[in-house]
Each structure stands twice: as structure tokens, then as C-alpha cells.
Amino acid sequence: MALVLVSISCKGQEKNFEVKTSFDSTAVKSYPVVGANQTGEYLPYLRNKKVGVVANQTSVVFKPENFIFMEDYWDESSRSYKQRQTQKWIFSKHTHLVDSLLSHTIQVTKVFAPEHGFRGTADAGELVKDGKDSRTGLPLISLYGSNKKPTQDQMQGLDVMVFDIQDVGARFYTYISTLHYVMEACAEAGIPLLILDRPNPNIHYIDGPLLEPEHQSFVGMHPVPVVHGMTIAEYAQMINGEGWLENGQKCELNIVSVKEYDRATFYSLPIKPSPNLPNDQAINLYPSLCFFEGTPLSEGRGTNKQFQVFGSPTLPKDKYTFTFTPQPNEGAKNPKFNGQLCHGKDLSNVDKLDHINLQWLLDAYRDSGKQTSFFTNFFTTLAGTKTLQQQIEQGMNAEQIRLSWKKGLEEYDAMRKRYMIY
Template sequence: MKLKILFVMLGFLPLNCAKSVSEKAVQPVDIPSAVDIDGTLVLGAARMDAYLPDLQKAKGVGLVVNPTSTVGRTHLVDTLLAQGVNVRQIFAPEHGFRGTADAGETVTDGKDKQTGLPIMSLYGDNKKPKPSQLQGLDVVVFDIQDVGVRFYTYISTLHYVMEACAEQGIKVLVLDRPNPNGHYVDGPILDPDFKSFVGMHRVPIVHGMTVAEYAKMVNGEGWLKGGIKCELEVVPCLNYTHSTPYELPVKPSPNLPNNRSIYLYPSLCFFEGTVVSVGRGTNTQFQVYGHPDATIGDYYFTPEPMPGAKYPKLEGKRCRGFSLATTAPEHIRQQGYLNLDYLVDFYQAYPNKANFFLETLFIDKLAGTDALRKAIIAGQSAEEIRASWAEGLTAYREMREGYLLYP
């Protein structure tokens, strides 16, 4: 049975958008403790008694946040400002602070219209905060909903934030959130030769960790440059386990609109390294896949420009393929493995195999190895490919044990 989500609701209204930060009058309120109520799940951000007093004493606070960074219905930025925290800087990851940028689109610096706070992009040319951008900060808070997949770039942003803060002697505070794909571990381990922003660490594609657990592992394994250690503090969730189902209250990025897409994402994202569309430019992103030249499938769709997909792959072309948009999300979740059949079967039936994988070989960055692409071309089955991951996954699970916060 799904656990209810307790949001600790604070006694204030959202910020008046017409006022700047300096004009805002802050009225302290009592912050209720996040207590155990009927085994209810409490998010790290909602446990304000655990971290707000320290933030109120800080001379300068930076926030790595996006639209998922909420306490109840209020954004964490508004929450902290209303409690007298000296928020001085917002850092925006892929998709931007408000979450409207396309995947891969450069996020630009700017100013938040609602608060007047400066926004520094951490996606584009500037993936790691510069010392000048961290000047005057005592602590940087990381509060972003992740989906538990190696090529989902928020954990790469986490790495660079930790590294930059370690170099400047600034503490990083991670407010933890559940991992909707945290109930299993699967996929090939990253080969360092294929390291990129969509895969930085020697972990499988589905790593089975929350952001706070992942931050502990990055620190503990010495993955920051030069083996430097970050001063790290985490605020765990209460009443959470890795088997706890979690319905995300805010979509984590423009093209993951619901839990079904989030559960399918680890398996269908491989198509991003091929000529095949995964439904960007439709309302069923990462729930359908197809191509105009496909010879199999009884579902048709036509990608068109839309928010979060300005220039979708195969724009305006009628694609033939498959829809998983009516599959029960819980059924996909209960499978508990990365499903290679979608990719292998489509490749085997595709008429122009020589041009199936993109010339950029982006598939190798997504997989973290060229072994997957080569095995598919060689005609190996999904079962044979999965068997090649077993040894690496066993070693990873043993290493992962030391960093888990939840059963």
C-alpha cells in the first residue's frame, strides 16, 4: 500500500511577486517538527526543524533547486526567505530553475522574477560553480527530485557542486527525497573511457540510491577531483525504504510527465542514441517509441513542437511503433529490471540497421560502454547482454551497502 506523503505546512503565504528580497518583511513563525505519524513518509525538505536553525545563522546561502524543490505547495526558495534565511544565489541545473528548457538546451544566467535573486546556470558551458559564484556563501543547499538513473544529469550537477564547494571550504547540505526507481539496481557499470556529463561514475544505469546516499558515495569513494572531500550534511527522509512506492507531486523534468514515464525512462532512453523517437513532441513522452521506417508496431504518432520539446526528433513525421501509455505504472515498477527487449527487438526489425545508431555514438555515452551497441549489432539477445552485467552489479551492490540510509 502506498504511504501517504506528509508535507509540513508552514504558517506563511508565498512571497508577493511584486516585492524584491530586500523589501520583504520577515516574520518568524514556529516550525513544527516532522514527527512519525502512522508511518507517514516525510521528505527531507519538510524536516525544517533539522536544518532551518543553522541556515538562519548562515551569512550566505546558495540553493541548487528546480520546480521539484517544494515544501508542501511552496517553493523552498520562498520558504527559506520567509524564515529569514539569507539566500543569496540560485543555481539552476538542466531544464532551468523553472524547468522549461529542453533536454540538452543551454540554460542561461538571469534573475528570478518572483524574488529578484540572481540565477546562475549549471548547465551549458558552466557546469561547475566558479569560485566567484560561491563568494560569500557558507552553505549550498541541494534539493532536487531525482529519478535514480545514471544519465539523468542532476547527479552530475551534484558532483560538480560538491567538488566546487570542497575546493572553497563551503558545506553542502542535501535535503533528501525518495528515488522512484530506488527498488532495484540494473544495467552495465560505467567504463571510465565513456565518462561524460550523462555518466560520471562507476555505477550502473539504475543505481538504486537516493540523492543523499549518492552524495555520500561520491564523497566516500573519492570521486571528486584529486580525491578531495566535501563537508557534507544530509537530512534523510523519515519512514522511507527503497521499496516504498512514491508518486512524484511535481514532474521532475518537462519530458517525464508521470510515474509511468519515470519507470520506463531507464529502458526507453537508449532510443535517444538512435534514430527512433521516444515521444518527445507528444503528450506521451517516454511512453511511446517509433520511426517512420519501422516495419513493426501498431501505434502511430507524429512529434510536434511543444514546451520542453522545441525541436523534437522526427518533427512532423508520422512514426510507427509501440505505445506503453496504457500500461499500469505499478506493473512496470514490479518488473524491477531494465528492459532491453524494446531496444533489441526494434533494432532487429529495423530495415536500415547501418543507420540505426546515431553517428555521434551517443548510445555509448548513455550505456557508459560501447559493449551494448556492439552486442546488439552482433545479434545477441537481451538475456545474453544482461548476463554480461552480473559480475559488475554484484561488486557494485557490495560497495553501495556502505552508503545506504534506508533499508
């Protein structure tokens, strides 16, 4: 890694900068080292094996550069400008995990792709077809649509499966459902699963109602809250430990955990995990705003502020002064309210959440004027329970609803601690 020293003046005067070719580890705090970057931990294990990889556009080996900025700031006590160091990690350079494995002569034979596809450009819910990777020529097998679980024919000939996908810590984000089915297929085939772990950007809290078994679906397979507070590897250990695989099977797990990481570490995703989560703000708001997908409101698909705005053409203009017009874009070929002016709220600058914000949903329900048709069946699927809709319709406020989650969250928290790595 190269450390770059740059001097910048608050007064608008740019100064000379110095480039150092060696990394000064004492100058900055450490940054999480994802599992995929720890090649020395897993390449020997994969050598001379036929390898399957579950991956998407986030499955990369980073080549990070650390920039130390010298900036001027106003010191009130001395009434003068002084200088201080600030840091920024740049992750513009990376190699896809599959390309990295092949470059190390690892025998990758098949690539399995989750929702949004191997390159991560498909719409949510869009059918992703099997095919061939144009760069490597490897067969691509879709794990979305009718084939969510690798078949035993597809597992044939593999000695080990590698799972490396960036998650965002929400129950209805389908990568943990793909994880479940991959673990189940590995257990049935008798081959181990190697997980290259990555940080969870929403690991700092758990919240929401627990999923009830009768509402199990691909956007909610396990009795966990909406925000589960686990990394992919921790979650896999929980799936195994709680016997959630079919017939109580166990998958043989090998884990390369994240170095220099704990639950207090803020992690900014260098690569967007799916087309409609373009930045840290959207990822943080996603657990709160995804509920709008089960209502007549837009959550910003078809704009450049996906999961950072909400609204509809019918919300009252006097209360909802922010406007947006959804248009087809990457990840939303036919967005809700396509081409229609929507009135709503812009949340792109609200403070980082450490809980699910229900107030936006409660306000929109009250102000929509169409309470009898506000919720679709998908709302219950997302919530994992009918109770949340009933509580809103009964007029309960956010504090009362959140209080009803308390016991379930406490029980879940006690359970998840048995599987925590960080």
C-alpha cells in the same frame, strides 16, 4: 494536515462526505516526509548564514492533505456490497524552498539552477542562461552549458550551500552530475553542503552496464550502472567515500534524510522532475527507453506520452500498429520527426518494471532494416560502454546481455551498501 473522508459508491451513487480538521494518524499508513519538509532540522543550522541554493521546480515544501475514501466493493463470499477505506495523498499545495527559506528570514543570496532551469521548462540539452528570479529578485546562476560547475567567484561570500532536487535514479539523468560538481566546488571553497533528501522512484532495483572511465561525460560521470538505486544523499556519500571528486577531495556533507521511507516504499512524484517525464509511468520506463535517444527512433518527445512510446516513420506498419506524430511542445521545441507520422509501440499501460527492458530495443534494431546506421555515437555515451552496441549487433538476446552485467552489478551492490541510509 487535514483528513477528508469521502464516501463513493461503486454503483455510481455519490454519498455525503465528512471533512475532519485533525489528522488521524491511526487511520492511514505513513507517507515519506522529504527533507525539505523537516524545517526544524535545518532552519537553525542555516540561520545567520549566507546561503546558496541549488534548486529547480521540484524543490518545494509540501502541504499534504490525506483523503480517506469510503468505497463500495463486491464481496464474493457474502455475495453483497461492503465498504472499505482507501487512501490518497494530495500534494497540490506547496511552497518553493527558496520562498520558504526567505519567509523564515534565511539569508539566501544566490540560486543555482541545473539542466531545464530553475522553473524546469527548458528542453533537454538547451542552454539555460544566468538571470534573475522574477519573484524574489535573487540572481540565478545556470549550472548547465559551459558552466556546469560553480566557479570560485560564484561561491564567493557563501557560508553554506543547500542542494534540493528530485532525482529519478538513472545514471544519465544529469542532476547527479550537477551534484558532483557542486560537491567539488564546495570542497574547493571550504564550505559545507546541506542535502535535503528526497525518495528515488526507481530505488527498487539496480541494473545495466557499469560506466567505463573512457566514456565519462555529463550524462555519466561515475562507474555505476544505468539504474543506480540510490537517493541523492546516498549518492553524495558514495561520491565522497569512493574519492570521485577531483584530486580525491572530500565535501563536508550534512544530510536531512527522508522520514517514513525505505526501499520497498513506492513514491509517486507530485511534481514532474523535468518536462519530458510527466508521470510515474514515464519515470519508470525512462531507464529503458532513454537508449532510443542514441538511435534513429523517437522516444516520444513532442507527444503527450514522452518516454511511454517509441517509434519512427520507417518501422514496419504491420508489426508496429500504434502511431503518433511529434509536434513542438514544452520541453521539445523541435522534436525528432517533427510533424511526421511514426509507427511504434505504446507502453503507457505496461506493468511497472523492476529491470531494464532490452527487448524493445532489440526488436526495433531487428525491425528497422537499417542496422548499419541504427546506432549513433550518443548510444555509447548513454550506455557508458561500447559493449552493449556490439552485443546487439552480434545477435545476443536480452538474457545473454543481462547475464554479462551480473558480475559488475554484484560488485557495485556491495559498494553502494556502505553508503545506504534507507
